[in-house]
Amino acid sequence: MSAGEPLLSPSHCDERTITAFSGFNKEELKKVLYIFWPVSASEVLQFLSYAITTAQVGHIGSAELSAITLGRSIYHITGLSLVIGTAVGVRTLGGQAFGAQQYSLLGTVAKRAILINLLLCFLIFLAWTQLTPLMINLGQDPALASLAVRYILGIFPALLADSVIYCLQGYLTCQAMVAPLMIIAGVSVITTPCANYLYLNVYHMGIDGAALALVTVKLMTLLLTLLAVWWVGSFLQEDSKKTWPSWSLDCLKGWDQYLRVSLPSMAMVCASWWIFEAVILIAGKGENAAVQLPVMGILFSLHSLVFMLNAGFSAAASTRVSNLLGEGRGNLAQGSMLLCIMLSSCIDLACCFGLLIWNTPVSEVFSSDPSVVSSTVKAMPWMVLSLLLDGCNEVLGGVLVGSGRQSLGFLTKLLCYWFVGLPLAWLWGSQRGAVGMWQALSAVTVVQTILLGGSVARFDWDAEARRAEIRVLEGVRSMSDLRTALKPKETEHYEP
Numbered sequence: 001m002s003a004g005e006p007l008l009s010p011s012h013c014d015e016r017t018i019t020a021f022s023g024f025n026k027e028e029l030k031k032v033l034y035i036f037w038p039v040s041a042s043e044v045l046q047f048l049s050y051a052i053t054t055a056q057v058g059h060i061g062s063a064e065l066s067a068i069t070l071g072r073s074i075y076h077i078t079g080l081s082l083v084i085g086t087a088v089g090v091r092t093l094g095g096q097a098f099g100a101q102q103y104s105l106l107g108t109v110a111k112r113a114i115l116i117n118l119l120l121c122f123l124i125f126l127a128w129t130q131l132t133p134l135m136i137n138l139g140q141d142p143a144l145a146s147l148a149v150r151y152i153l154g155i156f157p158a159l160l161a162d163s164v165i166y167c168l169q170g171y172l173t174c175q176a177m178v179a180p181l182m183i184i185a186g187v188s189v190i191t192t193p194c195a196n197y198l199y200l201n202v203y204h205m206g207i208d209g210a211a212l213a214l215v216t217v218k219l220m221t222l223l224l225t226l227l228a229v230w231w232v233g234s235f236l237q238e239d240s241k242k243t244w245p246s247w248s249l250d251c252l253k254g255w256d257q258y259l260r261v262s263l264p265s266m267a268m269v270c271a272s273w274w275i276f277e278a279v280i281l282i283a284g285k286g287e288n289a290a291v292q293l294p295v296m297g298i299l300f301s302l303h304s305l306v307f308m309l310n311a312g313f314s315a316a317a318s319t320r321v322s323n324l325l326g327e328g329r330g331n332l333a334q335g336s337m338l339l340c341i342m343l344s345s346c347i348d349l350a351c352c353f354g355l356l357i358w359n360t361p362v363s364e365v366f367s368s369d370p371s372v373v374s375s376t377v378k379a380m381p382w383m384v385l386s387l388l389l390d391g392c393n394e395v396l397g398g399v400l401v402g403s404g405r406q407s408l409g410f411l412t413k414l415l416c417y418w419f420v421g422l423p424l425a426w427l428w429g430s431q432r433g434a435v436g437m438w439q440a441l442s443a444v445t446v447v448q449t450i451l452l453g454g455s456v457a458r459f460d461w462d463a464e465a466r467r468a469e470i471r472v473l474e475g476v477r478s479m480s481d482l483r484t485a486l487k488p489k490e491t492e493h494y495e496p
Contacts, residue, residue: 028336031176032316032343038182039173040312045185047308049192049217056196057210064207067147070140073277074131075152075159079124081273083117083163085266090170091318092261092404096468097475098174098243099326105475107244110171111251112258117163125156147207154211161218168225172232173319175243180228188221254478257471264406268397271413276300279425279437286430295375295434298366299383303390306351310391313344314398321402325468330461337399337456344391352384375434382438389449396452403464404471408455416448 058065090113097105131152135145169181195216199209233244283289283296317340324333355362363376400409421444428436 028320028332028339031320032313032336032339035173035176035178035316035319036312036343038178038312039315040309042178042181042185043308043311044305045182045189047304049185049189052189052192053196053210053214056193056200060200060206060210063144063147064210067144067207068151068210070144071148071151071155074148075155077274077277078127079121079159080162081270082120082124082266083159084166085269086117086120086262087113087163087166087170088265088269088401088406089113089258089262090167091174091401092265092322092406093258093471093475094171095174095319095322095402096326096404097472099323100328100469100472101241102472102476103237103241103243104245105472105479106171106174107242108250108254108479109258109475110167110244111247112254113167113170113262114164115251116255116258116262117167118160121156121160121163124159125153128152128156151207151211154208155214157215158218161215161222165218165222165225168229171243172225172228173315174322175232176319177228177232177236178315180225180231184221184224184228187224188217191217191220250479254475257474257478261404261406264410265401268400268406268410268413271410271417275417275421278422279429279441282425282429283434283437286433288433291369291371291375292433292437294367294369294372295379296437298363298372298376299379299434299438301366302355302362303383303387306348306387307390307394309347309351310344310394313340313347313391314394314401316340317395317398318402321399322468325403325465326472328465328469330463330465333402333464334459334461337395340395340398341392344395348387348389348391352387355380355384355387379434379438382435382442385442386438386445389445393445393448393452396449396456399456400452403459404467409452412448412451412455416444416451420444420447 057068090110094106094109097103097109128149131149132145135149136142172178172181192213195213196210199205199213199216203209205212229244233242237243280293280296280300283292286292317337320336320340321333324330324336359377359380360373363373363380367373367376397409400406421440424440424443425437428440430436432439
């Protein structure tokens with residue numbers, strides 16, 4: 001690259017003759033579906049692995065099961081949501097770097113994310129060591145609190161593994177190398193019952209065995225993911241296009257840029273994850289909680305299954321948008337977004353139609369209690385209404401990630417979930433139970449769709465492409481081996 005040569009050629013930047021609907025072609029459809037299917041399949045397989053573990057640990061005792069359930073909830077809220085949110089920054093900076101053909105920058109971004117996530121994990125561990133007195137002061141039973149914290153500390157190595165896994169998954173997804181993720185998830189599903197059986201039934205290790213089983217599966221997943229990264233770099237990439245450079249001091253630079261992207265990403269993920277835990281707590285405090293909690297659990301399970309399909313389109317949207325913006329093709333990024341919205345909406349319509357038609361049989365799969373089934377059927381239409389727009393929201397969220405607009409996503413989710421949804425869930429849930437809860441969540445989904453859709457509709461896609469170029473330039477300048485090859489560019493009109 002010469003000193004005066006821009007990252008994006010003029011032919012890439014001049015897209016005025018190409019309409020947004022240029023994204024609706026067979027080639028783009030293939031690229032979107034190529035990302036969608038493996039990501040969705042891996043999400044479903046991970047959910048299946050979780051369900052298998054829940055079924056197996058249910059036989060070790062009620063106290064242990066309660067402690068594991070509580071421990072997992074705390075693990076997800078205070079640990080996993082933070083490291084996943086921080087890792088999302090790879091999809092923004094890495095995806096745009098890959099689109100701009102700055103291949104070594106992609107791997108450097110992933111390594112920076114790994115180091116930042118590992119440091120975050122140790123801060124989380126320090127907080128976890130103070131959980132027992134905190135939970136007791138909040139009114140939790142001391143014996144249950146002690147057992148739950150014992151489980152949480154036991155699965156800390158799993159959090160370390162996850163902090164690296166999600167960064168590497170983002171690294172692979174930026175390159176549309178997603179098939180290995182599905183294979184790895186499949187191996188994890190097979191390994192999970194074996195590990196649980198070994199530690200719970202053969203060695204009778206109780207709650208410690210449940211923790212050790214999870215750690216074993218996560219470490220195996222990490223090793224397989226590292227193997228996938230090595231395989232992609234060794235056999236699928238030309239020498240001039242390798243995306244995983246050697247470890248160097250460059251990994252310790254550019255953290256400020258990464259944190260500017262990843263911190264809003266983390267906040268966006270937490271705003272989404274935590275609201276569902278809050279709704280469950282509200283359901284547990286309401287009248288007839290013995291019925292309302294199972295109903296919410298059933299509907300959340302169904303919602304999660306459809307959500308996993310939408311997660312595939314969200315990943316496809318973030319990958320295609322970030323890559324195309326990195327190439328300087330803003331209008332094509334808009335077209336890919338519209339294609340993802342259309343496809344996700346079609347799948348959501350099919351799923352919602354099936355749930356409405358077979359609402360009673362589906363409810364009976366999860367429970368034989370007539371009151372639970374009846375309440376589930378009554379609340380199902382409102383859950384379906386939420387699902388109808390969830391796919392669109394997930395795609396729009398992926399677009400915000402791909403374009404580096406996570407701050408907009410966080411503010412929208414904070415407003416919708418916590419300032420609109422939570423008060424409505426408390427008010428309507430106390431009056432109408434699960435029906436009121438899902439009415440509140442449906443209202444939130446509608447408001448979120450309007451706000452996100454309206455915001456993205458106002459995007460200037462050429463300006464988004466220029467912002468992506470500036471981010472890539474900033475990333476490249478932070479790499480010592482390329483710094484002297486670049487000429488400073490005017491950036492005052494566009495914030496990275």
